[in-house]
Amino acid sequence: MAESEREAAGRADLSNRDDSRLFADLRRLEQHLEAILINVAEAITVADRSGHMVFANQAAAELLGAASPGELTSAEPGTIMRRFLVLDEQGHELELEDMPGSRLFRGEDSEPLLVRNIVRATNEERWIIARSSPVADPDTGEMLYAVNVFEDVTLLKRAQLAESALSVERAQIAHTLQRALLPETLPPIDGVEIETLYAAAGELNEVGGDFYDVFDYGDARTLLVIGDVCGKGPRAAGVTALARHTLRAGAIGGQSPAEMLATLHQALLRQPPGADLCTVCLIMLVRERDSARLTIALAGHPPPLLIRAGGEVEQVGRSGTVLGVVNPVRIEESEIALAAGETLLLYTDGVIEAGRPSRLLGEDGLHELCAAAPGLPLARFLEHIEQTALARAQGRLRDDIALLALRLTA
Amino acid sequence: MAAEGNLSIDLRREGKRVVLRLDGELDLAGVPQLEGEAENAMLDDPAEIVLDLRGLEFIDSTGLRTILSLDKRANERGQAFALVRGPRQVQRLMNMTRVDEHLKIIDSPEEILL
Numbered sequence: 001m002a003e004s005e006r007e008a009a010g011r012a013d014l015s016n017r018d019d020s021r022l023f024a025d026l027r028r029l030e031q032h033l034e035a036i037l038i039n040v041a042e043a044i045t046v047a048d049r050s051g052h053m054v055f056a057n058q059a060a061a062e063l064l065g066a067a068s069p070g071e072l073t074s075a076e077p078g079t080i081m082r083r084f085l086v087l088d089e090q091g092h093e094l095e096l097e098d099m100p101g102s103r104l105f106r107g108e109d110s111e112p113l114l115v116r117n118i119v120r121a122t123n124e125e126r127w128i129i130a131r132s133s134p135v136a137d138p139d140t141g142e143m144l145y146a147v148n149v150f151e152d153v154t155l156l157k158r159a160q161l162a163e164s165a166l167s168v169e170r171a172q173i174a175h176t177l178q179r180a181l182l183p184e185t186l187p188p189i190d191g192v193e194i195e196t197l198y199a200a201a202g203e204l205n206e207v208g209g210d211f212y213d214v215f216d217y218g219d220a221r222t223l224l225v226i227g228d229v230c231g232k233g234p235r236a237a238g239v240t241a242l243a244r245h246t247l248r249a250g251a252i253g254g255q256s257p258a259e260m261l262a263t264l265h266q267a268l269l270r271q272p273p274g275a276d277l278c279t280v281c282l283i284m285l286v287r288e289r290d291s292a293r294l295t296i297a298l299a300g301h302p303p304p305l306l307i308r309a310g311g312e313v314e315q316v317g318r319s320g321t322v323l324g325v326v327n328p329v330r331i332e333e334s335e336i337a338l339a340a341g342e343t344l345l346l347y348t349d350g351v352i353e354a355g356r357p358s359r360l361l362g363e364d365g366l367h368e369l370c371a372a373a374p375g376l377p378l379a380r381f382l383e384h385i386e387q388t389a390l391a392r393a394q395g396r397l398r399d400d401i402a403l404l405a406l407r408l409t410a
Numbered sequence: 411m412a413a414e415g416n417l418s419i420d421l422r423r424e425g426k427r428v429v430l431r432l433d434g435e436l437d438l439a440g441v442p443q444l445e446g447e448a449e450n451a452m453l454d455d456p457a458e459i460v461l462d463l464r465g466l467e468f469i470d471s472t473g474l475r476t477i478l479s480l481d482k483r484a485n486e487r488g489q490a491f492a493l494v495r496g497p498r499q500v501q502r503l504m505n506m507t508r509v510d511e512h513l514k515i516i517d518s519p520e521e522i523l524l
Contacts, residue, residue: 068411219479222459277475279507299505300471322471322507325478330508349470357416357435357467401472 038069043150046135049097049105051077055146059350063120063128063150085118089139100132101146114153127157154335171312181240191287194224194406195378199386201350201397209236210348210402215251220287226346226404227280227301239276242267242338245320247282257297258331261323265299268324278323282348285338285406292338292408297331299323302363309341311371316344340408341380343373349386355392365392376406416440419447426457429519434467436473444473448480452487459484462519463496469503481513492516 034055037044043060045053056064056072064080066072073081078096096102100110112131118124128150135145144188186194196212209229216222225247229239246267250260254288261280268276279300295297296304300322303315320331338344346368356359369388373381382403389401417440419430428451436444451459461471461477477493484491492514495501504510 228471230475256448275473277478278470300509302506319506321511322474322509326509326512330511353468353470399519 018331043152045072045148045150046076046145047148048145049143053080062149063126063152076108083120083288085120087116087118089114089116090345091116099148101148104132104134105143106144108281109126114157125154126152127154131155143178177234177237181211181237181244183213183404186214189214189216189222189287191409192222192292192406193378193409194296194404195382195405196405197382197386197401199350199390199397199401201400208239209241209246210350210400212346212402212404213220213245213247214404215248217251222285222287223247224283224285224346224404224406225280226402227278228350228400228402230277235276239268239278242271243278243280245301247280256333257284257295258320258333261297261299261320261331262329265329267322271324274322280323281317283344283346290340290408294336294338294344295333296336297333299329299331302347302352305345305347305367305370306336306338307343307345307370307373309339309374309376313367313370318367338406338408340410341374343378343405345370345373346404348400349387350397350401351389351403353399354389354397355394356398359392359394361389361392373405378407379389381405417443418463421447421451423454423456427460428452428454428458429460429462431462431519433467435468436466437468437470437474438472441476442474444476452483452489455487456489458490458492459464460492460494460516460519462494463493463500464488464494466496469496469500469509471503471507472511474503474507475487477513490514492521493521 037055038057040057041059044055044057045060046055047053055071056066056069057364058069058108061067061069061072064072065083066075066080073136081096088094094115100113103110112129115128115130117126117128126295131149131151132146134143135147136143169369180213182196182198184197194395196214198210198212209231211227211229213226214222215225225244227240227242227243230235243264246264247260250263255263260282264278264280268278268387277300280298281301281304282297282303284295286295294316296317298317298320300320306314306316308314316334316336318332318334325327326343352361352363352366365388366385369385372384376384385403386401390397416435418433420433422429422431423453428446430444430451434440442509448459461480481491493516495515495517501510503512504515
């Protein structure tokens, strides 16, 4: 053998040895990868263009209800999927061609897809996120396989559904409670027209602290109440109920407005832990021949506005101490007359705070709105205030609004 | 400076006095922050606690309730508690609820309390 031939044979031998070592390395790597894929917790399948599974791991077998990965890889394309009713989130039935892997083979984008898998035989349900990525031939670029990863999100999805059912329930409870805190209908009062409006801020599932009430004594007297309990939620709701019923009991017992507020203050102080702050505006209205006499008592509450027939606006009542927090409280009654054609507006501070900080309605803004009152039906007047406040707050009130307006009827 | 929502609080210690300067809006969203900062301030057992309200643009009844409960806690610990008078809206609420009759209100944070 010539020197050169020997060298060539040696090189070939060497290259054969290299090849076989490379092959063994690759085989080992492949085995390692397969061992890893077999054991990862996510369900993984690899499917070819026909939909035939060339690989499936143990988790995939479990998720797809097969005894072993082998059952999946030996199944005809599509037969596994037929065991399930596969629905999208909206409840539409999905076929194999709707799945991300099939979409990839058609050259379409493949977003992860949340599906509801129901085993036809048992009705067992699972929520699954299916993700697919393509494996292409390195030489031709042609897509050979879709690698599908299925994530079981059943527990997460069930918790989510339960949470949303719960929040609907919470909103309903809040709504019911809120209605219970406000009078369902106002008693008709001879010679006096009364309108009220309540607009809740923010989430439906929070009970607000604003309240109003109209109590008819059955003679010439009527008690009008508007108030605001600090805070929101069940605790504020409880205090609101306490306030409304304490005032009613005081009215029945013949107390004057200032006495009713003093009684409510004592009731609030006896609430644990004693930090329930409450503001109230109380008005005792006594009807006379062509007018009404009003006795006003304020406890930390914005003063009512008296709107003259010509549209002039003035605050009435004297500041009194907020209830439930500091001792002693000082409350002074004041008396005014309400003539025909005049309007009285009681409100909570949510109105004047609407739009804060940059688009604040404020007291001045409310006074301007009141100038329009004489020309408007009472209900329309209150809607006008509410709509302006809502517009200032860009549709999102940060505090509740309660309004009560009255006018003598001709 | 701690900021959360629309309230920021600056805590300054000056010997036996702690001054908490409030800027922005003190409403339900800002209350936990004020509670936390004030609790920190009180732990050092200062003789005087001052809430500087001059930078406060807005306060609601929950903010007022918090200030009243801080005043109460300070009194229970034998600490002096005062507010530096805030802008019109803040002062309006103090007057309307007549809590200004129950709180010590001063015009500048340097004013002597004791």
